[in-house]
Amino acid sequence: MKLGVSPDIIPPRGHEAKRVSIMDAASEVFCRESFAGANIDMIAAEAGVSRQTIYNHHGDKEKLFVAIVRDLTERCNAGIFATISTFPDQPNDLEADLIAFAVRMNRNCICNRDGKFLRKLIQTEGERYPELFAEWREQGPGRTWPAIAARFARLAHAGFLDIDDPDVAARQFLALANAELQTTFMLGGTPDEDEVLQSATHGVRTFLRAFGKRQPAANASKQGALANA
Amino acid sequence: MKLGVSPDIIPPRGHEAKRVSIMDAASEVFCRESFAGANIDMIAAEAGVSRQTIYNHHGDKEKLFVAIVRDLTERCNAGIFATISTFPDQPNDLEADLIAFAVRMNRNCICNRDGKFLRKLIQTEGERYPELFAEWREQGPGRTWPAIAARFARLAHAGFLDIDDPDVAARQFLALANAELQTTFMLGGTPDEDEVLQSATHGVRTFLRAFGKRQPAANASKQGALANA
DNA sequence: ACAAATTTAGACACTCTTGTCCAATTCGTC
DNA sequence: GACGAATTGGACAAGAGTGTCTAAATTTGT
Numbered sequence: 001m002k003l004g005v006s007p008d009i010i011p012p013r014g015h016e017a018k019r020v021s022i023m024d025a026a027s028e029v030f031c032r033e034s035f036a037g038a039n040i041d042m043i044a045a046e047a048g049v050s051r052q053t054i055y056n057h058h059g060d061k062e063k064l065f066v067a068i069v070r071d072l073t074e075r076c077n078a079g080i081f082a083t084i085s086t087f088p089d090q091p092n093d094l095e096a097d098l099i100a101f102a103v104r105m106n107r108n109c110i111c112n113r114d115g116k117f118l119r120k121l122i123q124t125e126g127e128r129y130p131e132l133f134a135e136w137r138e139q140g141p142g143r144t145w146p147a148i149a150a151r152f153a154r155l156a157h158a159g160f161l162d163i164d165d166p167d168v169a170a171r172q173f174l175a176l177a178n179a180e181l182q183t184t185f186m187l188g189g190t191p192d193e194d195e196v197l198q199s200a201t202h203g204v205r206t207f208l209r210a211f212g213k214r215q216p217a218a219n220a221s222k223q224g225a226l227a228n229a
Numbered sequence: 230m231k232l233g234v235s236p237d238i239i240p241p242r243g244h245e246a247k248r249v250s251i252m253d254a255a256s257e258v259f260c261r262e263s264f265a266g267a268n269i270d271m272i273a274a275e276a277g278v279s280r281q282t283i284y285n286h287h288g289d290k291e292k293l294f295v296a297i298v299r300d301l302t303e304r305c306n307a308g309i310f311a312t313i314s315t316f317p318d319q320p321n322d323l324e325a326d327l328i329a330f331a332v333r334m335n336r337n338c339i340c341n342r343d344g345k346f347l348r349k350l351i352q353t354e355g356e357r358y359p360e361l362f363a364e365w366r367e368q369g370p371g372r373t374w375p376a377i378a379a380r381f382a383r384l385a386h387a388g389f390l391d392i393d394d395p396d397v398a399a400r401q402f403l404a405l406a407n408a409e410l411q412t413t414f415m416l417g418g419t420p421d422e423d424e425v426l427q428s429a430t431h432g433v434r435t436f437l438r439a440f441g442k443r444q445p446a447a448n449a450s451k452q453g454a455l456a457n458a
Numbered sequence: 459a460c461a462a463a464t465t466t467a468g469a470c471a472c473t474c475t476t477g478t479c480c481a482a483t484t485c486g487t488c
Numbered sequence: 489g490a491c492g493a494a495t496t497g498g499a500c501a502a503g504a505g506t507g508t509c510t511a512a513a514t515t516t517g518t
Contacts (some may be wrong), residue, residue, distance in 0.1 A: 015464075015516095034353060036266030039505060050466045055507065119415070123352045124263060126416040133416055141412050168409070168431045175408035179400045183370050186348070187355040187362055202397045209439035243485065244494070268475060279496045284477065465514065473506080484495070 021047045022054055027068050031117040034124050035065055065125075066132060072118040073136045079109045080144045087151040094160055095208055102177035102200035110178070111190055120188065145170055161211045169211060176203030250276045251283055256297050260346040263353050264294055294354075295361060301347040302365045308338045309373045316380040323389055324437055331406035331429035339407070340419055349417060374399055390440045398440060405432030 025047035029038045040061060044051040058064040083104050088097035109115050118136075126133045145167065152173070153166035163169045180199035184191045191199070254276035258267045269290060273280040287293040312333050317326035338344050347365075355362045374396065381402065382395035392398045409428035413420045420428075 018465085032356065034263040034265055036263055040507085041505080051506095052467085052508090053465060056464080060507070061505095120352070122415050123349070123417070127261065137412065137416070165431075168435075171408045171411075172405055172432070172435050175404040175411070176401055179404035180397070182400075182404070183366065186351050187366070188352070202394075203401070206397075206401050206439045210435045211438070247495085269477085270475080280476095281478090281497080282495060285494080289477070290475095460518085461516100462518105463514105463516075466512080468510090470509080471507095473504105475504080476502085477500100478502105479500080480498095482496080482498105484493105486491105486493085488489100488491085 018047075018049055018053060019057060022049060022057060022064075023068060023071060025049075026064055027072060027117045030065060030068060031120045035061075035128070066129075069118070069121055069129075069132055069136070072114055072121070073139060075114050076109060076118050077139055077144070079112070079114065080105075080140075081147070083108050084144065084147050084151065087148070089151065089154060090158075091155070091160060094212070095204060098173075098204045098207070099197075099200050102173070102204055103196055105174070106177060106181070106191075106196045106200065107193070111181075111196060116188075116190060119185070148173070156211075160213065162213055163211050172210075173203075173207055176207050179203055247276075247278055247282060248286055251278060251286060251293075252297060252300060254278075255283075255293055256301060256346045259294060259297060260349045264290075264357070295358075298347070298350055298358075298361055298365070301343050301350070302368060304343050305338065305347050306368055306373070308341075308343065309334075309369075310376065312337050313373065313376050313380065316377070318380065318383060319387075320384075320389060323441070324433060327402075327433045327436070328426075328429050331402070331433055332425055334403070335406060335410070335420075335425045335429065336422070340410075340425060345417075345419060348414070377402070385440075389442065391442055392440050401439075402432075402436055405436050408432055 022043070026038075026043045029043045029046055032038075033042070038061075040051055040054055043064075044054055047054075054064065058067060083101075086104060087101055088094070091097040110119075122133055122136065149166040149170040152161065152163055152169050155161050156163040156166065161169075177200050178185070180202065181191045181195060184195070251272070255267075255272045258272045258275055261267075262271070267290075269280055269283055272293075273283055276283070283293065287296060312330075315333060316330055317323070320326040339348075351362055351365065378395040378399035381390065381392060381398050384390050385392040385395065390398075406429050407414075409431065410420045410424060413424070
């Protein structure tokens with residue numbers, strides 16, 4: 001196999017497999033039990049790995065925790081930006097396209113495993129690790145909100161929406177899309193596909209009542225024309 | 230012993246003082262450290278009470294925790310219903326009145342000490358105590374959301390708003406009022422008066438763009454007409 | 459198949475926490 | 489001031505968790 005190239009830098013295959021297995025189990029357990037409530041034996045058992053291996057890989061409990069949060073932050077941000085790139089810049093059916101976007105956002109970034117875990121860890125441990133979560137704040141909301149706002153601004157500029165302040169509109173768009181999922185989120189649950197769709201649909205309709213261009217007649221014809229698509 | 234009135238039921242004064250002092254400290258510590266991370270000595274120290282006194286009053290850590298959650302749930306619900314009773318059923322200036330209502334809701338029920346603590350405990354321990362928090366869910370959102378929805382329905386019926394589904398509108402109203410406070414909430418912070426006002430103002434404006442009757446000129450006359458009804 | 463690296467199970471010392479017990483003290487009331 | 493109830497501080501056993509160490513077993517690359 002790889003001859004000569006990078007012998008001592010790349011660790012053996014199994015090594016990496018254990019590593020991700022530990023990360024997976026650790027997110028799960030830290031999320032479920034909180035930092036103080038989690039214990040290394042639990043994580044080791046869930047990862048199918050001996051306790052010592054965890055110490056070999058990560059040094060101690062706190063370093064492991066930090067690694068988890070960094071990892072989740074990175075993956076979640078990547079997911080959010082990937083989803084933002086599917087924003088309907090040239091919508092066919094504005095309502096349907098925005099609903100689909102809201103559903104994607106929820107399904108891929110907020111309700112999925114990583115999103116749920118990161119959210120819970122931020123809520124639970126945010127006050128105890130200010131620097132760590134400040135990092136999240138800057139890299140996450142600090143960059144994603146403006147990115148979404150920019151898309152709405154473009155949509156408004158193109159004449160599809162009537163928006164004064166795109167930053168406010170972006171925040172309200174997401175708040176509306178999640179409005180009916182709050183209680184479920186609170187208790188750590190995962191809304192099913194139907195609830196996500198419901199919430200997104202109601203949210204986007206209200207959003208468009210507030211920010212959509214009013215075209216009563218054009219509306220009907222447009223919807224008729226788009227029914228095929 | 231104290232003769233007559235209520236001899237053995239009411240404990241001595243100091244007793245009750247200690248009790249509330251313990252409850253206060255325990256909410257603080259449980260909220261800050263999570264159940265697993267909190268320890269009785271911390272609570273005792275913060276309450277200015279000996280550890281033994283806590284055991285005398287509450288038996289054990291878990292019973293204390295349950296007592297805290299019940300207490301917070303009750304007080305928060307009381308606060309929410311009190312605030313709902315200030316809903317502007319006969320608004321003078323709809324926008325201003327709704328903004329003021331949203332600010333009251335946030336200030337008195339969501340951003341205050343009890344609200345913050347209960348929210349954090351639900352987020353952090355909700356999955357571990359399903360029955361306990363199911364209780365909250367029924368008594369809290371299960372009763373407060375419909376109550377708010379009923380107020381919006383009445384407002385719509387009186388001709389001030391154009392609402393299809395009052396339940397949806399109520400949830401969206403609160404989501405919009407909080408839209409700009411989410412990140413702060415996430416990290417356990419308390420938004421200041423200004424941020425609350427900002428978020429409420431933007432939220433209510435959007436809410437009214439979506440659900441307000443459009444009456445640029447008719448506004449004054451209509452309100453006059455309805456004042457009798 | 460061999461050698462190096464990694465993983466494993468178990469024992470271990472250490473610390474922290476819970477919950478109990480008790481004697482001394484303080485507090486509230488008469 | 490005296491009485492009873494409540495509080496206090498401290499000691500205590502029992503249990504759980506962290507992080508280290510070891511020797512044996514396993515995996516990996518050559």
